[in-house]
Amino acid sequence: MGQRVAMTGNIAMANAMRQINPDVCAAYPITPSTEIMQQFSSFVADGLVKTVLVPAESEHSAMSACIGAAAAGGRVMTATSSQGLALMWEMLFIAAGNRLPIVLAMANRALSAPINIHGDTSDAMGARDSGWIQIFSENGQEAYDNLIQAVRIAEHLDIRLPVMVGMDGFIISHSIESMELLDDEKVRDFVGEYTPSRPLLDIQHPRTYGPLDLQDYYIEHKRQEYEAMKNAKSVILEVAKDFSNRFGREYGLFEAYHLDDAEVAIVVLNSAAGTVKTVIEELRADGVKAGLLKPRVFRPFPAEEIAAALSGVKAVCVMDRADGVNAVGGPLFPEFRSALYDATPRPMIINKVFGLGGRDLGLHHVREVFAELGKIAETGKIETLAEYITVRN
Numbered sequence: 001m002g003q004r005v006a007m008t009g010n011i012a013m014a015n016a017m018r019q020i021n022p023d024v025c026a027a028y029p030i031t032p033s034t035e036i037m038q039q040f041s042s043f044v045a046d047g048l049v050k051t052v053l054v055p056a057e058s059e060h061s062a063m064s065a066c067i068g069a070a071a072a073g074g075r076v077m078t079a080t081s082s083q084g085l086a087l088m089w090e091m092l093f094i095a096a097g098n099r100l101p102i103v104l105a106m107a108n109r110a111l112s113a114p115i116n117i118h119g120d121t122s123d124a125m126g127a128r129d130s131g132w133i134q135i136f137s138e139n140g141q142e143a144y145d146n147l148i149q150a151v152r153i154a155e156h157l158d159i160r161l162p163v164m165v166g167m168d169g170f171i172i173s174h175s176i177e178s179m180e181l182l183d184d185e186k187v188r189d190f191v192g193e194y195t196p197s198r199p200l201l202d203i204q205h206p207r208t209y210g211p212l213d214l215q216d217y218y219i220e221h222k223r224q225e226y227e228a229m230k231n232a233k234s235v236i237l238e239v240a241k242d243f244s245n246r247f248g249r250e251y252g253l254f255e256a257y258h259l260d261d262a263e264v265a266i267v268v269l270n271s272a273a274g275t276v277k278t279v280i281e282e283l284r285a286d287g288v289k290a291g292l293l294k295p296r297v298f299r300p301f302p303a304e305e306i307a308a309a310l311s312g313v314k315a316v317c318v319m320d321r322a323d324g325v326n327a328v329g330g331p332l333f334p335e336f337r338s339a340l341y342d343a344t345p346r347p348m349i350i351n352k353v354f355g356l357g358g359r360d361l362g363l364h365h366v367r368e369v370f371a372e373l374g375k376i377a378e379t380g381k382i383e384t385l386a387e388y389i390t391v392r393n
Helices: 009-020 034-045 059-072 082-087 089-097 122-126 140-155 184-191 214-247 272-285 303-310 332-339 363-379
Strands: 003-008 024-027 052-055 076-080 103-108 133-136 163-168 176-181 254-257 264-267 290-295 297-299 315-320 348-353 386-388
Touching (some): 003 009, 009 076, 009 163, 009 184, 024 034, 024 059, 034 052, 052 059, 059 076, 059 082, 076 082, 082 089, 082 122, 089 214, 103 140, 133 214, 140 163, 184 214, 254 272, 254 303, 264 363, 272 290, 315 332, 315 363, 332 348, 348 363
Parallel strands (some): 076 103, 103 163, 264 290, 264 315, 315 348, 348 386
Antiparallel strands (some): 254 290
8 A cells, every 4th residue: 555645647747757766857848747847856856866857958859868868778758748749749750760668748738829738638649640659647646657557568578669648737737636656666666677678878789770761671660660559558458457466556448437338428538537427427327328438548549449348339429638620520539430430330429629728628518418429329310420519609
C-alpha cells in the first residue's frame, strides 16, 4: 500500500518522474504542463534524483536534446502541451524512426488559432501518426500510473518506441484529487534498471543514427517501426498485468463500462469519461442499457478489440474533444467507424465534436446524446452523422 495524497495531475506526473529517476530530462515548459517541470526541477535542485535537467530554448530544442540523450544511451523524459508539442513535430518523427524510448508527459491543450490555453486533445491528435505510442488518462491517478507503465512499454526490446501519456489540461492537470502514490522503491523495482540498446557512447561498437536511407532501406526501416507498433498491444497488456499484480490497479487497451449488455454506447477519451459514467448510472437506474468505451491506448489502435467490444451495441456515438477539420467529424470518428465496418452485427455510429478549448461538457449534453442514440437504435435511422455540441448556435 502506498501513500494516500491529495495533489494535482501535474504534481502526480512530476512525482512519477521523480520515482522513475530518468538520466536526462530536457524541456521548455508550456502551460498547462509547466507545473510538471516546475515541480520536477525542484526535485533535481533538492538532489532527490540524479537527472541531468536541460532547460532548452524551445520545445524543438528540448525534443532534440531528448533524442541526443536517448541515442547516447540515457533513460529520457520530457513534458509539454499544445503548441509545444506542435513545435516538437519534426523531431517526434525522428525519435520514433530512430526507435528511441523517450517518455513524454502531456497536459492536453487546444491548438491555436485562436489562442486558448485550456484543454482538448487537438495536440495529441495532431501527433497521432508520428510513430509514438499514445496513452490517455481519465484522472490524476491514471496519469500517474500510465506514466510509470510507459517507461517499461517504451524500453521493451520488442518495441523501443517513444510513448506520450496524456491527461486533460487544467481539468486534470490543475485539479487536486485524492490518489495513491506508490512507494519509491516499488516503482523503481517495477521500471527496473535501463539497459540501452546500441548506445552511441558504446565506443567499442560504433553506431550511426539517422543516416541517409533513400530507396535502399527506408521502407524496410519503416516496416520495422510498423511491426514494433503492432507488437506494442501485447506488451502494453503484459506491463499492465504486472502493474496490477504488484499494485492492484487494472488497465487494458480500453475501459469497458457497463458495455457487456449495452444497446447504446459512447466512446470518449480522458476526463469526459467520468461525466459519461455519471449519466450511465442514472440511465441504468431507469432501465436504459447504456455503456461507455473509454480508449486508454490510441496508438497502437486496437481495432479488433474495439470491434469485438462494440459489435453487440445498436448505436454508438464517438465523442471527439478535437476536430480534424475535414468536415466529416473529429479524428477518433473515422478510426472507430473503420474498426466497426466488419463488425457483426455492425452498430450504427455517429460523431459529436465537443468541449474544444476547455468548454465544459455537462450532464445534460451527455443525456441528449444518449437520447439521440436511443432514437437511432429504435428507428434504425441516423439524421445527423457528425456535428458540434456544447457550442452556441
